[in-house]
Structures are given as structure tokens and as C-alpha cells.
Amino acid sequence: MIRFSKRQLKTPRFLRDVYLVTGGQSEYRRAFPEKRTEELCIDAFQDAAKYIGMTPQAMKKYIHTCYYGHFADHFGDQLLGEAVIHDRLGLDPLGNIGVKTGGATGGSTIWEAAKAVASGYSDCTLALGWERMDEVPTDEGNNYISCAADKDWETPLGHIYTGYYAVMAQKYWKVYGREEESFRRTLAEISVKNHGYACHNPMAQAPMKITVEDVLKSPVVAYPLRALDCCLMSMGASCVILADKETAYEMCKEPLLIYSTAGSHTLRVADRRDMEIPLLPNETEETYKNIDKEFPGGERYPGFTGFLAARMAAYYAYRMAGIKDPTEDLDLVELHDAFTISDIQTYEDIGIRPYGKGRTYVESGDCYLTNPKTGKSGKLPANLSGGLIGCMHSVGATGIMQTVECMLHIHGRHAEIHGDAKRWESYGKKKPADWQDLQVKGAKRALAISHAGVGSHVTCTILMKPDARLDK
């Protein structure tokens, strides 16, 4: 679709407010040979119940329908895996459904669960996601992942999804990055930041104290991307409980307003057609008047340099939640940093910076908790969980993990969960002596982006304190 009708651009509306009641997570690792998937899901569910001082049994009594995010049946070698988890959680005979939208599965699961509450169908829903990616050798895993590309037109070409994805990175690198060494170092800085933040997250899979030089010396995966530019392959589970206002306040003291939207674009990047840039509330036609002159080769939109699905998810979400300018109105973001370069692309898609200027979000220091250039608070800290690069990418759980992490900040309970020495010990880890509280002080609003593959699906979830709402 390259032209929109008015109806297609309607601002999405929930028929009633939807609240996030609680959320929970398991630990994330590359492999869990000693655990079945259901054990991780139950870990996440128990964690969510504990967060609001309930027993799992008590929390289950509120749930009316269930939404399960689990992308790859073939990885877990179990069709209808959702039915297995639903049974093991003891939630039969409630209605449940599986959600599969690639890397955006977690966000899409929340989208579905929120709509069920918004419509009045359910007063309380469970959105729970997981992925089991440790059962096959890496090259067979790559073969499986490549099946998420078009099976006739792309998959036979090397059975390697990274290759299909990296052509977009290459275009961005050449056009907007201008192949500059300084841009390459900015990319590396994202990896250093996210691995570094993961050091303070007991759930995280890849805490690392590394330098820009370490990233630049890591093996090339697909030039200019190196191993440390790439996200993790993970196992783990996460969940949230959503409810209408009355139920939410019965279950907990501080429910948060939640908004959720989605966008999509072609499965094959080959099918992207030229179109005008849909503008976000903080942009005007003037913003992109000279983009082709400023960045030769960037004439085509979205070409391979933008993700239309992300732009549309933000387009709908900002209007739905009353966001005028993401940098001014939000206090933190959790973005889908599948690769350092796609992280920068996302800054532009969701309007943190205009197209072509994403790198300045990192270079200004705005994306840090503490701006390394000024020593003051970063304007809009990103991926304090460690993101997909440092924390995890357990596909069906990822978008939910991001939302849970945003919740902790808005509740001011980041340290309680991340700094709990017993939690570290329960994962067989020792809380670091230099552990830092990454709490964003006074956080009221946060955003999470969940993104699939080459941009086929993207969701935008916005959380905020009810007294900080902007839409009324």
C-alpha cells in the first residue's frame, strides 16, 4: 500500500482505558538444558504475581482470556505449544490464542491482550511470551530463521536471514552513515552501552564491560556489522497482566495506563514501493524538504533505510496517547536493537530524530541514563535493560520483557527487582560489587518498540502513570 485512505489513518481508540497491572520475567540464557519451556513460563508468571503481593492462584482468578506469544513452533518442535503452556499454567478451560509475528511477537501479544480488555470482552487478560531456541545447532537454527523470509524468493538464497537483513544495513551505512569511521564508532557505542547496562540486570544473558575497540575488533558477520553489533539468541519467558480500571485497582495500588498499536510492511524487502513519508506529530513537510540533497541515495522512502511498519506503529500510537514529541513527552524507551544499525534506524522511524539524523541521539548522549558528555541525566535513556544486545532476544518474550522493564521504572521499583541479591543468587549469579541502580528518576511515561524481521510487523506500546496521561 502506498496511498492511505482517511479510514486507514484513523487514530486507534480503546473503548475503555486499559491498565497494566503487573509483569514478570524468567532469567534469560542461550540454553536451558535442565528446564522445560513451561518451567520458564511459570517462573515469569510467579514473578508477576509476587510483584503485586499475590499468589499465582489468587492472580489466576482474575484472568478471563489468555494471549500467548511464541514465534517458532519448529524451534520448540511442538505445534500448539500454546495449549501446552496454558494447561501447565492451569488456566483451562479459559479461551486462549497464540500470536506469531516474528520478532514483534511479544509486542503483538500485548496488542491482542489489550484490545480484549478495551473492547469489554475480558476484564483481565494474560499476555505471556517465550521462545525455545536451544534445541538445534546454530546452522540449523539459521536455516529455521530463514524460513521467516519468503520461502520461494529468498530462503533458498543461502538460508541465512542475516544476509537478507544486512542489505538494508548496507544501504543505511552508505547513504546516511556515509561510510564514515565516526559513524561506525557510534554504532559500536550502542553495543558498549547496552552490554554495560546488562551488567546491572540479573535476568540478562550477556552482561559485558567492553569498549568501542572491542566491538570494532569482533568478527565481521556482514560488513559493517560485527558480532558485537548483533542481538542475542535466547531462551526465556515474560508476561504482563492487563485489566480494565476497576479490576486493575482491585488487583494492585498503582496500575499504569497502556496504549498499544501496530504497523506492518512487506515480508520481502524486494516488494517495498516508493511513497511519501508519513509524518509524526513533531515533523512537518519542511522536515524532509531537502533530504535527497542532504543524503544522496536517500530519495526513495522507505527504500532500505527506514522501517515503514515502525513509522506507522508510532504514527498511530502518538496520536492515540497524545504524544506530541517523543523526546519531550517520554522518560525512557526500550527499543528493538536487533542490530546497532537498526537501533539507529528506529530512532528515526519513531521520531526521536528525523530520518538521516539518528546517530545524533547517541552522539549527543541523550540515550544514556547519565549523559557522558554533560554528566547530567540523559534526555531519553534507551534500553536500560540491556536490550536485545545485552539482555535477551527470546523472540516471543522480547516485547513483553521491554514493557515489564518500562513498568519497573515508572513504578520506581527498578532497584527492588534488579538489585535484589537473592534474585541474583537464584540464577546462580553474584550481584556485582559495582552494581548500579539504573532507575530513571521520576519516570512517568515510557515506550517499547517490538519489531519483526526486515520490518514486516512492528508494535508500539506506551505506558504512563494515570495522572500523567496526555490524551484527555
Next chain:
Amino acid sequence: MSYSVKVVKGQFKLQGEFHTAEPNQPIRDEHGKLCGITNPRRVVHHHSYGGEAPFFQGLGDGRLWATRCDNKDCEVAYKALFIPFRIHCPDCLEKNTPLDITDLANRTAHVYSFMICERSGAFNSLEKPIRFINVEFDGVSTILMSYLLGKTNPEIGMKVRPVFRTKQPTFTITDLAFVPADTKEKDLPAGFTFSK
């Protein structure tokens, strides 16, 4: 060496020849505790190309087929050319008209983006490194993904020409590749020819 797997420090450790495991081999950790079993899958799908079959047949015949929306009432894509071949117009959903664009491709194909990939997934049939290219053709609304044959590294804007696996075609997308536009036919890899 036959395939074996065990658990060491919480990670699966694989040894031997991959993709050849026998079923129901116990997987144990370093203490001998049972963690699981091997569960190989070997299946064959009888996959239908449906309305795209002429495209894949065309590759083996040395021709490149696209489709065109010929619906005058289509508000967006009337006369738009699509490759990847689309059976129906994505806008009006009328059936598209197949169109041989081999000559257009020979004249105007150029690289929009590319990636040189040293790795592949299991069961890959292409020679590594794989030089992925995304090819633009004048007057075509989409950007086809393919690969560049030979040792020359691609560049954005490079003029390229399609080649076809006309000898023993596989009837897959790998039967289509591109070479730098100035390549001589005698220098093409075995099995590939220019258009016929």
C-alpha cells in the same frame, strides 16, 4: 564420526557430523544426569508454485518474467511492473499480466544495495561468500533480491546482467543470478548462460 551431544556447563555441546543424528539418543550432563534426547526431523514437502510457476519455469528457459497490473480502474498501480512476480495486483487484487522483462533487465539492471555474507544456514547450496544484491530495473516498482556470481564484489549503482541456470535447472530462485554487465559468456560459471 557419528553425531553426539552432551550438556557441559549448561550448554549443549555437539560433536561429529551434523544433521545426521539418530533418534532417541540420550543427552546427559557432565554428571551423567539425563537432560533429554535427540529428536531428528526429516521431511519432504510437495510444494506448489501455483500461479508463480511460469516464473520458475522461465528461469530454466533463460527468461525473466515479471507481472504488470493492466486494470485501468486500479487507483494506484495501473501499468506498474512487479518482480518478485505477483500473481495479483497488491492494490486492486485483479490478476496481473505476466510480462517477459528479460530485455529490460539486460539493459537496465543495477545494484540498489548488497551484502557479502561469509556464513550460511544449514543445507545452503550457494558458494560462499554469498554476494547478495538487490537489483533495480528501470520502470519496475520493486527491488529484486538475488546474488552476484564470480569474484567481483558488488557496489551500489553497479550495472549487472541476469544469468540463468539453463543447464540442469533446479527450478528455484537460485537459477537466477547476476554478473557484472561487462562479463563475457565464456567466463560464466558452469551451468549458467545469458538469456536465450
